[in-house]
Amino acid sequence: xxxxxxxxxxxxxxxxxxxxxxxxxxxxxxxxxxxxxxxxxxxxxxxxxxxxxxxxxxxxxxxxxxxxxxxxxxxxxxxxxxxxxxxxxxxxxxxxxxxxxxxxxxxxxxxxxxxxxxxxxxxxxxxxxxxxxxxxxxxxxxxxxxxxxxxxxxxxxxxxxxxxxxxxxxxxxxxxxxxxxxxxxxxxxxxxxxxxxxxxxxxxxxxxxxxxxxxxxxxxxxxxxxxxxxxxxxxxxxxxxxxxxxxxxxxxxxxxxxxxxxxxxxxxxxxxxxxxxxxxxxxxxxxxxxxxxxxxxxxxxxxxxxxxxxxxxxxxxxxxxxxxxxxxxxxxxxxxxxxxxxxxxxxxxxxxxxxxxxxxxxxxxxxxxxxxxxxxxxxxxxxxxxxxxxxxxxxxxxxxxxxxxxxxxxxxxxxxxxxxxxxxxxxxxxxxxxxxxxxxxxxxxxxxxxxxxxxxxxxxxxxxxxxxxxxxxxxxxxxxxxxxxxxxxxxxxxxxxxxxxxxxxxxxxxxxxxxxxxxxxxxxxxxxxxxxxxxxxxxxxxxxxxxxxxxxxxxxxxxxxxxxxxxxxxxxxxxxxxxxxxxxxxxxxxxxxxxxxxxxxxxxxxxxxxxxxxxxxxxxxxxxx
Ligand code: NFS
Numbered sequence: 001x002x003x004x005x006x007x008x009x010x011x012x013x014x015x016x017x018x019x020x021x022x023x024x025x026x027x028x029x030x031x032x033x034x035x036x037x038x039x040x041x042x043x044x045x046x047x048x049x050x051x052x053x054x055x056x057x058x059x060x061x062x063x064x065x066x067x068x069x070x071x072x073x074x075x076x077x078x079x080x081x082x083x084x085x086x087x088x089x090x091x092x093x094x095x096x097x098x099x100x101x102x103x104x105x106x107x108x109x110x111x112x113x114x115x116x117x118x119x120x121x122x123x124x125x126x127x128x129x130x131x132x133x134x135x136x137x138x139x140x141x142x143x144x145x146x147x148x149x150x151x152x153x154x155x156x157x158x159x160x161x162x163x164x165x166x167x168x169x170x171x172x173x174x175x176x177x178x179x180x181x182x183x184x185x186x187x188x189x190x191x192x193x194x195x196x197x198x199x200x201x202x203x204x205x206x207x208x209x210x211x212x213x214x215x216x217x218x219x220x221x222x223x224x225x226x227x228x229x230x231x232x233x234x235x236x237x238x239x240x241x242x243x244x245x246x247x248x249x250x251x252x253x254x255x256x257x258x259x260x261x262x263x264x265x266x267x268x269x270x271x272x273x274x275x276x277x278x279x280x281x282x283x284x285x286x287x288x289x290x291x292x293x294x295x296x297x298x299x300x301x302x303x304x305x306x307x308x309x310x311x312x313x314x315x316x317x318x319x320x321x322x323x324x325x326x327x328x329x330x331x332x333x334x335x336x337x338x339x340x341x342x343x344x345x346x347x348x349x350x351x352x353x354x355x356x357x358x359x360x361x362x363x364x365x366x367x368x369x370x371x372x373x374x375x376x377x378x379x380x381x382x383x384x385x386x387x388x389x390x391x392x393x394x395x396x397x398x399x400x401x402x403x404x405x406x407x408x409x410x411x412x413x414x415x416x417x418x419x420x421x422x423x424x425x426x427x428x429x430x431x432x433x434x435x436x437x438x439x440x441x442x443x444x445x446x447x448x449x450x451x452x453x454x455x456x457x458x459x460x461x462x463x464x465x466x467x468x469x470x471x472x473x474x475x476x477x478x479x480x481x482x483x484x485x486x487x488x489x490x491x492x493x494x495x496x497x498x499x500x501x502x503x504x505x506x507x508x509x510x511x512x513x514x515x516x517x518x519x520x521x522x523x524x525x526x527x528x529x530x531x532x533x534x535x536x537x538x539x540x541x542x543x544x545x546x547x548x549x550x551x552x553x554x555x556x557x558x559x560x561x562x563x564x565x566x567x568x569x570x571x572x573x574x575x576x577x578x579x580x581x582x583x584x585x586x587x588x589x590x591x592x593x594x595x596x597x598x599x600x601x602x603x604x605x606x607x608x609x610x611x612x613x614x615x616x617x618x619x620x621x622x623x624x625x
Pocket of ligand 1: 298442472473474475516
């Protein structure tokens with residue numbers, strides 16, 4: 001059995017794991033132990049359940065029995081098919097999220113969603129113009145309607161390429177064209193991935209992988225990018241602000257509501273309802289001093305970036321947040337929500353509330369929220385949470401420790417504004433080596449790792465090498481808890497980065513948002529490449545997802561690599577059963593798209609390898625290494 005210290009690097013997590021154990025509450029780590037050892041065939045990616053002649057498994061022993069499934073598929077084909085479907089799942093998640101924002105925008109334009117509006121009018125006009133929609137002399141609602149129309153079109157089958165693809169450098173688009181990797185439509189690429197991996201279709205591993213990359217690119221340059229840009233238009237483009245993080249953000253004397261999931265469409269309404277005087281008064285009536293809304297995972301990131309709400313935690317803190325006994329309600333939309341949270345909520349007075357028809361949980365209280373009725377439902381939900389406060393058992397409340405301060409809100413717009421409006425000062429700082437490179441550390445927690453040890457270890461190792469770190473998703477709270485999201489964190493950086501951060505008053509690790517907001521990083525890379533007159537793969541930039549777990553994270557990794565950004569993973573996807581697929585991912589892709597995956601579980605070693613790439617790219621650009 002692993003010691004508590006091996007499960008998480010954080011004191012707030014360890015305290016809650018101890019409390020859960022004392023109270024007999026099962027957590028993700030208990031279930032991982034029960035599931036270990038995992039099925040070896042599944043780990044290698046060599047099980048196939050795509051038809052009922054099987055299920056089949058391919059033996060890792062070369063030359064022996066079971067080298068092919070009943071249909072004749074070998075390990076390469078089975079692994080590639082499984083990986084392709086894995087990517088399709090991730091791309092579907094981000095992209096369906098993006099589509100939900102188009103629906104809100106369309107609803108706003110038609111006057112059917114009175115609870116939503118256009119908070120960033122300038123961005124609406126700017127994006128519309130970028131996509132060829134005339135704005136002059138037209139009403140905002142007309143422009144919004146046209147923008148929604150164009151972006152709905154990105155999901156279909158009638159375009160040669162998705163709209164935002166033109167943001168990518170010409171050279172990159174040419175590479176995609178040559179390889180047959182140009183994403184045409186989000187739903188099209190995902191559906192085609194499912195088709196190709198049906199028995200009897202794409203039986204050539206590299207061909208399947210190329211389409212997997214195309215599907216991932218549809219996510220990055222359309223689904224996710226639409227999610228980000230429209231969220232900014234509807235809810236406001238983030239600007240730098242301060243907040244706090246860790247379980248200490250929960251308040252003993254207040255009604256605590258945690259928002260969990262991904263889409264700001266619901267959580268923004270919950271926050272607005274929680275700030276309504278009549279609901280605050282209702283909270284006071286039940287003996288609380290107010291209503292406190294905290295964030296978990298990516299919907300937390302969305303509200304942190306735009307509204308500065310405190311972050312209670314990342315993926316592995318979600319179960320533990322309820323164990324504090326101080327949470328009246330967890331309000332979820334979709335993605336990354338452990339079904340076990342229903343059971344854990346049931347051990348306390350916590351109301352577990354679902355809001356999306358796409359993500360129902362047996363045993364939860366469901367409010368069917370649509371853009372048309374969102375505020376009315378949000379008020380009902382907050383009222384329910386307030387009333388639950390009366391049932392809180394004070395003897396079971398334990399809020400671990402003081403929250404730490406964090407800085408957030410670094411959208412591309414904010415970063416460019418901070419350096420004077422154009423990318424040039426940033427490029428100059430990179431040229432002279434004050435900032436030697438940029439690495440986006442993104443993604444999840446996975447109970448197979450000591451929580452956040454890789455996320456934080458890698459960030460710290462890179463900072464020392466004067467590499468600026470960008471974070472999104474669940475790495476945000478990790479970096480925040482480690483003190484890296486404050487300007488003072490620059491003390492941990494090398495001399496060059498420390499100087500730049502000091503001059504600008506910014507942290508050495510910049511929080512850029514949720515996981516769909518990795519599209520911001522893509523766009524930033526494209527902008528840097530265009531300004532330098534090179535391809536994205538020529539830049540001294542890289543990406544990493546040290547503790548990733550989800551299909552979505554794999555899709556992000558693949559669109560990063562396919563966009564020319566070398567990407568480190570702390571552990572491999574389930575592909576090792578195929579030499580062809582493994583070789584392509586870790587070597588062959590370099591020749592095709594100018595980047596590849598690095599698999600490395602030691603953070604220092606991973607930093608070395610990313611640094612090597614950055615150094616080589618600096619030399620290539622004629623910059624001092
Ligand atoms: Ni990203 Fe966000 Fe977190 Fe991982 Fe899940 S919340 S979309 S998948 S676990 S970073």
